[in-house]
């Protein structure tokens with residue numbers, strides 16, 4: 343409610359006004375506050391004097407309020423939960439999904455003026471690094487970001503390589519490799535997807551901009567204030583609403599149409615190699631991957647939890663999971679990323695140390711390194727790896743590739759808009 347108090351003139355001078363402020367701040371609140379208004383109308387008929395008094399306060403205070411408009415009728419956007427996916431989604435109450443919010447978020451995600459600047463050499467948006475064709479990573483073949491390692495407008499490289507931006511509406515316990523943006527973060531400004539936009543705008547290794555300047559710039563661009571009004575009831579552009587819109591767009595980025603998904607729906611058969619690979623993935627004596635990376639029962643293909651998967655014995659990264667939890671056992675631990683769309687997301691691991699999937703598989707097969715921090719789920723550490731034969735490894739790889747979803751990386755709803763609001 344901090345937002346609605348700040349952006350609106352309506353204080354809690356009357357019951358009508360406080361219910362109006364709920365109208366401005368969230369769409370789920372729209373329904374309940376309309377309900378309240380109807381009830382008040384009913385009361386007005388019974389107590390006409392009260393009615394008159396309240397109406398005067400209502401009109402005088404809300405007329406001054408530029409943010410409330412009777413035209414604010416956003417259309418709910420329903421996320422279709424793919425079959426077998428978990429049904430619980432991370433959508434905060436104060437940012438319900440709306441068609442208008444998602445549309446605005448898509449423009450902002452792709453608009454280089456998110457840098458707060460307008461000259462062509464200083465444009466940068468989320469899409470500068472997060473490219474749809476690479477499952478929203480920059481990709482290993484990027485002409486500028488060599489070896490898949492991006493850097494910001496100032497040239498400072500990001501501390502880690504990128505993560506696939508897939509199915510993030512199901513992430514409950516922390517975004518980023520170390521899970522820093524989570525409900526557990528002591529700072530309320532770093533707890534959910536909504537907060538990542540301003541973080542990217544100010545980060546020295548990303549946009550290195552100024553949130554006030556960004557908001558002022560979009561305020562001045564023809565077409566944008568109207569879209570903010572449609573999405574949030576106010577044509578005043580704020581960084582908070584920029585973050586809300588972008589978060590709504592990111593929550594629509596659902597990948598659930600791989601060959602394996604279609605196999606689960608009974609629409610296609612897997613090849614023998616893919617099927618053998620799947621069995622290896624799911625068995626402890628085989629590849630033993632499922633504990634951390636999901637499977638048929640968890641088609642996100644990640645548990646979204648943090649593990650030390652045995653790559654090193656000395657941990658010096660100041661941004662590992664330990665840096666977030668303060669628990670020394672978490673040194674060298676990172677989020678187990680989803681294994682969907684691996685063909686598009688090289689290089690692999692938080693530091694991009696493996697350039698190919700074969701390198702990753704060689705590591706799990708025979709390259710594990712023991713340390714006191716290694717996850718107890720790395721059951722094959724005694725033999726430094728899962729020790730599959732070459733045919734089995736090839737089968738495991740075939741299965742992993744059956745998790746590629748090429749319709750996701752070409753879905754026009756997720757792509758760069760052909761026109762921006764000021765081109766209309």
Ligand code: HEC
Nearest residue numbers: 468471492493494500502503504505517518519539542548
């Ligand atoms: C300079 C390149 C760059 C830009 C620009 C950028 N990002 Fe990122 N993004 C990254 C990198 C690198 C990571 C992985 C960071 C980490 O975990 O250490 C990341 C991670 C993320 C994640 C977390 C994904 C997950 O699975 O937890 C989200 C969400 C995200 N970015 C959203 C955005 C948004 C929204 C914008 C625009 C406002 C943006 N990014 C701009 C490089 C960039």
Ligand code: HEC
Nearest residue numbers: 629630631634649651676677678679690691692706717719
């Ligand atoms: C103990 C949990 C655990 C197990 C078991 C495990 N992984 Fe991982 N996996 C992780 C973690 C954690 C990461 C990220 C580590 C990092 O970034 O440093 C990861 C990263 C990966 C990546 C890189 C993904 C990317 O986008 O960078 C691939 C591919 C992968 N694992 C495949 C497998 C396969 C195949 C198996 C079984 C042979 C397996 N994993 C077993 C935890 C696990």
